[in-house]
Amino acid sequence: xxxxxxxxxxxxxxDAEALALAQSLMTLGxxxxxxxxxxxxxxxxxxxxxxxxxxxxxxxxxxGLAPHFxxxxxxxxxxxxxxxxxxxxxxxxxxxxxxxxRAAFVAPGDPARPAIRARxxxxxxxxxxxxxxxxxxxxxxxxxxxxxxxxxxxxxxIDPADL
Amino acid sequence: xxxxxxxxxxxxxxDAEALALAQSLMTLGxxxxxxxxxxxxxxxxxxxxxxxxxxxxxxxxxxGLAPHFxxxxxxxxxxxxxxxxxxxxxxxxxxxxxxxxRAAFVAPGDPARPAIRARxxxxxxxxxxxxxxxxxxxxxxxxxxxxxxxxxxxxxxIDPADL
Numbered sequence: 001x002x003x004x005x006x007x008x009x010x011x012x013x014x015d016a017e018a019l020a021l022a023q024s025l026m027t028l029g030x031x032x033x034x035x036x037x038x039x040x041x042x043x044x045x046x047x048x049x050x051x052x053x054x055x056x057x058x059x060x061x062x063x064g065l066a067p068h069f070x071x072x073x074x075x076x077x078x079x080x081x082x083x084x085x086x087x088x089x090x091x092x093x094x095x096x097x098x099x100x101x102r103a104a105f106v107a108p109g110d111p112a113r114p115a116i117r118a119r120x121x122x123x124x125x126x127x128x129x130x131x132x133x134x135x136x137x138x139x140x141x142x143x144x145x146x147x148x149x150x151x152x153x154x155x156x157x158i159d160p161a162d163l
Numbered sequence: 164x165x166x167x168x169x170x171x172x173x174x175x176x177x178d179a180e181a182l183a184l185a186q187s188l189m190t191l192g193x194x195x196x197x198x199x200x201x202x203x204x205x206x207x208x209x210x211x212x213x214x215x216x217x218x219x220x221x222x223x224x225x226x227g228l229a230p231h232f233x234x235x236x237x238x239x240x241x242x243x244x245x246x247x248x249x250x251x252x253x254x255x256x257x258x259x260x261x262x263x264x265r266a267a268f269v270a271p272g273d274p275a276r277p278a279i280r281a282r283x284x285x286x287x288x289x290x291x292x293x294x295x296x297x298x299x300x301x302x303x304x305x306x307x308x309x310x311x312x313x314x315x316x317x318x319x320x321i322d323p324a325d326l
Contacts, residue, residue: 010228030254032244034197034206042240043197043206047248047259047312065173077205081195085210085247090289091193096210126253147230149210 011147011155018156022148025082025097026052026163029124032081033060037067038074050082051123056116056140058101058163061127064135072103072139080141093151099163100145106138113138174310174318181319185311188260189215189326192287194243196223200230201237213245214286219279219303221264221326224290227298235266235302243304256314262326263308269301276301 014022031050034043046068048060058080062069072078083096106113116138121128130136143160150156177185194213197206209231211223221243225232235241246259269276279301284291293299306323313319 030248032195032197032208034195034208034242036199036206040240042263043199043242044263045195045197045208045242045244045261047244047246047255047257049253049255077203079197079206079208081208081210083210085193090212090287092210092212094210098208100205100207124253 011157014148014156014158014162018148018150019158019162021095021150022097022146022156022158022163025095025148026058028082028084031060033068034079034081035068035071036075036077038071044068044071048080049124049127050080051120052163053116053119055119056106056112056138058099058141058143059116059120060139060141061120061131062137062139063130063133064137069135069137073105076103077101078103078141095148095150097158098147098149099141099143099160101141101143104140104142106140108137174320177311177319177321177325181311181313182321182325184258184313185260185309185319185321185326188245188258188311189221191245191247194223194245196231197242197244198231198234199238199240201234207231207234211243212287212290213243214283215326216279216282218282219269219275219301221262221304221306222279222283223302223304224283224294225300225302226293226296227300232298232300236268239266240264241266241304258311258313260321261310261312262304262306262323264304264306267303267305269303271300 033048053059080099085091085094146158148156196211216222243262248254248257309321311319
């Protein structure tokens with residue numbers, strides 16, 4: 001078979017506009033999370049609450065009843081997508097940020113937890129109903145790589161350090 | 164270690180209301196897709212266009228430039244999430260449908276393709292710009308299992324035959 005022609009990487013480095021868009025998507029408060037089912041090795045998906053904590057970085061708060069609780073504990077590699085589809089136009093033209101990450105549970109006795117909890121409640125006062133239930137846990141999501149897709153032919157690599 | 168107490172399954176069978184909600188979520192036109200990176204075995208996530216074709220079932224149309232194109236070809240197990248978060252309230256109270264599926268590409272010469280293409284364009288006339296590009300392909304997403312989450316403590320199993 002002949003070699004395939006070399007195509008230029010369709011994904012561009014981030015510019016200031018792309019970085020600003022990525023940062024704004026991180027304020028959404030929720031994300032789609034892709035994880036691996038530890039029993040079957042196949043993909044699962046969930047909606048998660050999400051925040052960028054100024055000290056602890058990317059975070060979610062997970063119920064022990066959620067299927068991704070055990071998945072993230074046993075198979076910490078995961079991927080998030082942030083971005084909403086607006087009412088108009090092709091859904092693929094609306095911007096979204098995809099982040100590959102590794103999950104790490106915040107232990108109940110972690111000295112950072114009280115401040116993480118207080119800041120979470122500042123942003124999401126309604127979480128007071130469940131935040132202290134014994135099977136809920138904060139999970140740090142340390143970014144490994146990120147891709148911003150701003151619409152057709154508008155894809156940018158984002159440095160995880162910029163998230 | 165002592166055995167954990169047996170808890171009742173928090174997920175209920177579907178009733179008529181749950182089925183109607185699941186069906187309505189399937190008309191959204193887009194979804195989040197979880198897939199497995201064939202190089203690393205770790206999860207990836209993408210936004211996809213989505214339709215329930217009356218003959219071919221659950222479908223997406225994928226660009227050869229999208230990272231999930233090769234992933235779905237090499238690792239066909241995947242998972243979709245359908246559902247938007249509204250402007251108000253906790254994102255976890257807004258309904259969403261999670262579907263575990265297996266992907267199968269529709270070959271360019273598949274006798275079903277012309278009708279699939281025509282119905283796709285009926286629903287999404289703007290797709291005419293890219294639907295015939297040589298690296299685009301339709302992919303069937305055959306459901307294996309499904310879970311509807313209508314909000315806290317409102318989870319239902321959905322029979323894949325009802326999708």
